[in-house]
Amino acid sequence: MKLQIAELDHGISKILLDGRLDLDGALAIDAEFKDAVAGKRRIVVDLAGVDYLASLGIRTLVSGAKMAAGIGGKLVVLAPQRNVEKVLRESNIDTLIPIIRDIAEVDLVFGL
Structure with a gap:
């Protein structure tokens, strides 16, 4: 599992x-993910490159x-693959974490 961070506008x-x-992937990025999220109010997690999501990965998100x-912030998920989105929806995580398909939707989600 690889993690990259980019700072966008706003x-x-x-x-x-x-x-x-999965278990190994979530454990590999857990500390770095927490550091990346800490103190941030507007977070987009791009899952386009994630081909498998297990319970420990859900916990990370x-x-x-x-x-x-x-x-007072929000984390959203961007462009999950079909099987990953299915896991998010079937576990009702999409009720806690919005799913967007395109980066252009970010302004609407964050009210910009």
Whole structure:
């Protein structure tokens, strides 16, 4: 699992994940993900490169969303692959973490 961070306009942090967000993948990025989310109010997690999502990966995303919400922010998921989106929807995570398909939707989600 690889993690890259990019700072976008309007204080938006984009976290790009690539690989399998399973037990090993989640453990590999957990500390770096928490550091990337800490203190941020607008976070986009790009899951286009994630081809598998397991429960520990869900925990990582939910933990980040809670950190953002704790300071009045929001974490959203961008462009998950079909099977990953299915896991997010079937586990009702999409009710806590909005799913967007295109980066152009970010302004609407964050009210910009």
